[in-house]
Amino acid sequence: MRKVRVRFAPSPTGPLHLGGVRTALYDYLFAKNQGGDFVLRIEDTDTARYVEGAEEYIMEALEWCGIIPDESPKHGGKFAPYRQSERRDIYDKYLAEILKTDYAYLAFDTPEELDEIRKEFEQNGDVFAYNNITRNRLKNSLTLSKEEVQKLLDQKVPYVVRFKMPVDRVLNLEDIIRGKTSVNTNTLDDKVLVKNDGMPTYHFANIIDDHEMEITHVIRGEEWLPSLGLHYLLYEAMGWERPEFAHLSLILKPEGKGKLSKRDGDKFGFPVFPLNFKDPETGTISKGYREEGYLPEAFINMVALLGWSPANDREILSLEEMTKEFDLHKVHKAGARFNKEKAEWFNHEYLKSKSDEEVLSLLKVAEGINLDGSSDEKLLKVIALMKDRATFAKDIYNEGKFFFEAPNSYDEKAVKKAWNEETPAILNDFSKKLLNLTDFQAVAIKQSIHDLAEEKGLGMGKVMMPLRLSLVGELKGPDVPEILEILGKEESIERIKNAANNIG
Ligand code: GLU
Numbered sequence: 285m286r287k288v289r290v291r292f293a294p295s296p297t298g299p300l301h302l303g304g305v306r307t308a309l310y311d312y313l314f315a316k317n318q319g320g321d322f323v324l325r326i327e328d329t330d331t332a333r334y335v336e337g338a339e340e341y342i343m344e345a346l347e348w349c350g351i352i353p354d355e356s357p358k359h360g361g362k363f364a365p366y367r368q369s370e371r372r373d374i375y376d377k378y379l380a381e382i383l384k385t386d387y388a389y390l391a392f393d394t395p396e397e398l399d400e401i402r403k404e405f406e407q408n409g410d411v412f413a414y415n416n417i418t419r420n421r422l423k424n425s426l427t428l429s430k431e432e433v434q435k436l437l438d439q440k441v442p443y444v445v446r447f448k449m450p451v452d453r454v455l456n457l458e459d460i461i462r463g464k465t466s467v468n469t470n471t472l473d474d475k476v477l478v479k480n481d482g483m484p485t486y487h488f489a490n491i492i493d494d495h496e497m498e499i500t501h502v503i504r505g506e507e508w509l510p511s512l513g514l515h516y517l518l519y520e521a522m523g524w525e526r527p528e529f530a531h532l533s534l535i536l537k538p539e540g541k542g543k544l545s546k547r548d549g550d551k552f553g554f555p556v557f558p559l560n561f562k563d564p565e566t567g568t569i570s571k572g573y574r575e576e577g578y579l580p581e582a583f584i585n586m587v588a589l590l591g592w593s594p595a596n597d598r599e600i601l602s603l604e605e606m607t608k609e610f611d612l613h614k615v616h617k618a619g620a621r622f623n624k625e626k627a628e629w630f631n632h633e634y635l636k637s638k639s640d641e642e643v644l645s646l647l648k649v650a651e652g653i654n655l656d657g658s659s660d661e662k663l664l665k666v667i668a669l670m671k672d673r674a675t676f677a678k679d680i681y682n683e684g685k686f687f688f689e690a691p692n693s694y695d696e697k698a699v700k701k702a703w704n705e706e707t708p709a710i711l712n713d714f715s716k717k718l719l720n721l722t723d724f725q726a727v728a729i730k731q732s733i734h735d736l737a738e739e740k741g742l743g744m745g746k747v748m749m750p751l752r753l754s755l756v757g758e759l760k761g762p763d764v765p766e767i768l769e770i771l772g773k774e775e776s777i778e779r780i781k782n783a784a785n786n787i788g
Contacts, residue, residue: 288320290501292346292353293490295327296338299561299570300345301546302622303505303535306587310532311503312351313588313610320500324356325493326367329483336564339367345558348574349584350603363497368489375484378492378522379445379477387521388477390443391424392436413473416451445478447487447514447521455513460501460530460612467513475514487511491518499527503612506531530612535590536619544622546570554624558583577650577676578627582634586627590620600633632675640667646677653681658688665770669762684761687770690779691757694787698759702749708784710740711750715777715784724773726765733765754783 292308294300300308308324315322324346326339343358355361365371382388391414398414401422405412412418419426424446425433436443453469477488484492494502509531519526535544538552549556549571559572573583581602588606589599592615601609635643644663648655655663666687670680681688717732718724737747751764755776761767768776 286498286500288315288318288500289323289498290315290320290503291323291325291494291497291499293325293327293493293504294342295330295333295486296335296342297330297333298335298338298546299341299557299559301556302544302558302587302590303532304342305345305349305558305584306535306590307503307505307532308346308351309349309584309588310592310610310612310615313607314501314503314612316607317610321354322351323361323363323497323499324353324359324366325497326357327486327489328367328369329486329489331369331483337562341559341561348558348580350580351584368484368493371489371493372483374496375478375489375492376482379484379488382477382488382521383445385521387448387517388445389419389425389448390433391419391422391446391474391476392428392441392443393423394442397423414446415473416449416470419446419448419474442480444476444480446474447477447518449474449514450517455516457512457516458529459509459512460528461533461615462509462531462617469513469517472513487514487518491515491522491524494527495519495522495524501530501612502527503530503532506533530615532615533591533617534619536621538622538624540621543619552624554622554627575651577678578631579634579638579646582631583627585634586630590622591616600630628675635674635677636672638671640664640671643667643671643677643680647680650676650678650681653678655681655688662687662770669766669770686756686761687767690775690782691755693757694753694783695758698749698753699787702753702759703787705788707750708788710736710742710747711754711780711784713740714747714751715780718768718773718777718780721773724769726763726769729768730765750783751780753787754780 290311292311294304294308312322324343326342328334328339339357343356346353353359355363355366357366401418402412414422421427426448428436449472450469454466455469456464456466458464475487476485478484493499512529512531516526536542537544537548544556546556555571555573555576557570557572558574560575561570561572562568563570574580584603585599585601585606588601592610594601594606594609638646641664644660644667647653647663647667666684667680670684674680674683714733714736717736718729721728721732733744733747733751737744740747748764749759752759752761752767755764755767755771771779
């Protein structure tokens with residue numbers, strides 16, 4: 285048995301999106317589950333679509349996710365180089381080979397000539413394809429004589445190399461996820477294998493590299509399913525054993541219809557990229573999960589479950605656990621609907637399971653937060669109290685701002701609900717109680733609130749509500765005694781006095 289080897293083969297035409305991350309993750313999970321290798325290959329033969337910084341972005345994103353390749357442009361490996369632009373001599377060698385077979389030919393048609401024919405077809409209500417019918421009347425090495433071809437080559441007339449699609453053959457294709465399908469070659473066109481600059485196209489370079497790199501399983505997006513017939517025939521043409529194939533279904537928009545597109549993030553208010561990406565041309569920044577405050581463990585857990593269900597409806601799995609359980613046969617055929625709330629739920633669960641110290645380090649690096657002047661001791665207390673309700677570490681700060689800043693206004697509705705003319709006197713009495721409290725802990729504080737309510741013949745709520753309003757500025761937040769403990773005696777009394785003097 286051959287050692288399982290799986291590759292992720294992105295093109296550096298932009299940042300990796302959610303679908304790309306999922307493909308990489310499934311590639312990795314499958315390879316590791318089978319005790320195999322995970323290879324990162326950069327498919328950069330399409331120079332026109334190359335985007336500056338995209339390759340670095342892809343590598344950094346995989347690293348952040350913990351999907352670490354065994355071989356890559358950065359890690360090197362036995363089959364280096366791992367960038368297609370550096371493998372030209374290998375492609376040239378195999379081009380010479382395929383040209384000796386009956387599976388490829390040279391085509392000299394200029395773009396203008398092809399445009400002309402395309403228009404002709406359109407006028408007759410047809411769509412032009414360079415295929416087993418049209419190729420017989422076009423300018424190529426099938427219609428021209430040997431001498432004519434040689435003359436054009438001598439004159440350095442540009443040409444492309446096309447695949448010669450066999451006539452009327454039924455191809456039986458197999459996909460690990462989708463099962464068996466078949467396609468008649470008459471429905472397929474003669475794809476360009478090598479462009480007029482001598483660079484191979486995706487199809488040709490891809491199968492050469494998969495063969496050379498001893499790839500056993502190709503797991504990729506379903507947009508490549510229509511190319512599967514061609515790829516089967518390319519392996520046949522070269523006389524090579526072909527890998528097994530699995531095509532992943534799409535990730536769908538939250539409403540369940542249509543592919544999740546790169547622009548949907550802005551529309552629906554969630555990132556579609558793992559990391560922030562700054563477009564080198566326009567300078568616009570697309571948001572990333574990392575910068576949004578997601579934990580990488582939560583992110584990949586969420587991504588993995590977009591199209592795969594682990595046994596027993598388990599949802600929270602570490603990368604290691606996923607690796608143990610992953611099974612390509614259990615990957616869904618239907619598209620997976622993206623769900624923002626579910627993504628947040630994953631982060632909430634992972635955040636909750638972190639120690640307070642770990643959350644403190646996350647809070648310290650979270651964007652848009654200023655923790656100046658707060659001691660770690662106080663922050664840890666706030667974290668312990670607020671962690672379980674937070675989705676992101678930054679929520680602990682945003683939802684608990686009152687721990688760090690005294691209210692500078694009081695919510696009007698809350699005032700109406702919590703306040704009457706006796707309230708200031710009650711609060712002043714309570715301040716005195718607090719002042720005398722030697723043990724300034726939530727339990728003792730709660731007891732004094734109790735005592736006060738009893739003395740005044742009031743329900744607990746009548747004391748708690750105005751207290752909360754004085755401390756927080758509105759009627760939200762954790763238990764009042766806990767808030768008082770964290771704020772400390774001095775700050776608490778000051779806030780209560782301020783409220784007593786200013787509200788009413
Ligand atoms: N370079 C192709 C892409 O970016 C790879 C497809 C494949 O995995 O074969 O989609």
